[in-house]
Amino acid sequence: MPVLHNFDEIIDRRGTGSLKWHYSDDTIPLWVADMDFKAAKPILNTIERVVQHGVLGYTKPTEALYQAIVDWHSSRYGLLLAKSNILFSPGVVPSLALMMNVFTEIGDAVLINDPIYTPFMAKVEQNDRKLVTSALKEVEGQYHLDLDDIEAKIVEHNVKLYLLCNPHNPGGRVWTRDELEALLLICKKHDVAIVSDEIHQDLTLNGHTFIPFLTLAEGYEHKVVSLTSMTKTFNIAGIKGSMIFAKDEALLKQISQQQNLNDEYELNLFAYTVMQSAYEEGEEWLEQALAYIEKNIELTLDFLAGHLPDIKVMRPEASYLIWLDCSAYGQDDQMLYDKLRDAKVELNAGIKYGDEGYLKMRLNVACPEALLREGLNRIYTAFSDVVKDS
Incomplete structure (x- = not known):
């Protein structure tokens, strides 16, 4: 019998250090x-089990964790991964910053859409890259990529990197296969790297299909990276942890080297164990x-x-x-x-x-x-x- 979860329960989060519930009034x-x-x-039980074990020492990802990640993405999205395709990161936003140093140099142009999740803009500018924006087109109440404008901006500014948000935040679009393939063709034509933030992938709603960008990137894997996490999916953002997916061996080595510069390749004990539990039991x-x-x-x-x-x-x-x-x-x-x-x-x-x-x-x-x-x-x-x- 399935366990019924009570989403009607009102949990008082005030006074807990919650970013969301920081108010002193009844806002x-x-x-x-x-x-x-x-x-x-199952996630809460996993945390309790780790605490009860009592030893909170240095931890590394297990084979079972890698397998849980591989199985989740294969069964839900047809994204075939091997252990070697998976790197860990403290979060998707730190990974966005990391990708600036992997694919671009100071002063290079990076293209994003407008509107977009705020850190996309912030990380480009904070890393001394040139921010280029392409406005999304609203047609019949939904956003669409303006492919002509994207290509024109790429050419005009000699763009080196395109940061994609799929599913889109804040508009909620799940970009279709046709849209993604058209975008890929433009980026391949002009040798533009693509980093796809896919953190909302598991929250795709009925009637829509999420397409991982890496499933389309055959022959261009050296220029494509996907970023994702279990934290949005399972409402565990306070447990920092995310993944970087890439298929090209040389690119993976380059990303690892960049991570090593700042020691940004390890997660904490709770992130590793909770990630496995989420994908296996959530x-x-x-x-x-x-x-x-x-x-x-x-x-x-x-x-x-x-x-x-x-x-x-x-x-x-x-x-x-x-x-x-x-x-x-x-x-x-x-x-x-x-x-x-x-x-x-x-x-x-x-x-x-x-x-x-x-x-x-x-x-x-x-x-x-x-x-x-x-x-x-x-x-x-x-x-x-x-x-x-x-």
Whole structure:
């Protein structure tokens, strides 16, 4: 019999050092991308077992861990990996920075889309690379890659590296095989390396298919790297750990050498053991979590359509983040953000994700339904003066 997980349970995270729940008042946080759900019981049992063992010494990845990673990605996505294709990293964001030094030199151009997860921009600029952006095209309520613009920017700026986000954050797109193959052709034509952040892969929603970029890269593996992690999938972001996948032997050696410069190739004991447990025993929890998230997405879309119909909602194809165009309710990003905070609900300000995020907000629905309903009511309250005047 399957174990039923209680995603309706409201867990008090205040006073725990939580980034998401840092408030001294009763603000409801619907922002930073972690879930307000208790981790899967097998994961918690694994942590307890490690603690009860009592010796928390130096640890290395086991053969069983490698096999769990290989089996997960093969069975779900047809991504065939060997142990030699897998490197470990403290996180996907540190890996983004690492890739600057693997594929580019100071001053080289790096291309990203706009809007995009904020660290994409930050890591390019902090590493003294030239930031080049290509705006995503919104067609019928979904983002699409502007392939003509991407190629033009590559040529104009002599781009050396393209940072892809798939599934896309904050828009929730799961790029199709046709889109990815067209992008690959452009990058191959101009000898551009591709690093694909795939951390939201396991949160792909019903009706959509995630395609790992490495499954398309035959003949170009020396220029392609994928980054992923179990942390978003299983709501264990506080246990730092991620993976770097590559298929080319020389490229793997280059990445390893770069990691060695900063000793950024080891994880802690809990990350290794929890990663194995998640991939071996976490699937049942994940399927139930995704079903709950999909219900919360529908609840949110229905509420906004009924109460704030002028908010344009981008239905996500993956993850629990919903991209909202709030331009009908304000002319200034800070004003929008402040109105919500005054109503004691916090979302991510869209402008943090690039110029295309102007007057947009990112909403996290991975929380108990009761919290989400209260948060949505507060969003309505925040914009009620605009609604009454319209």
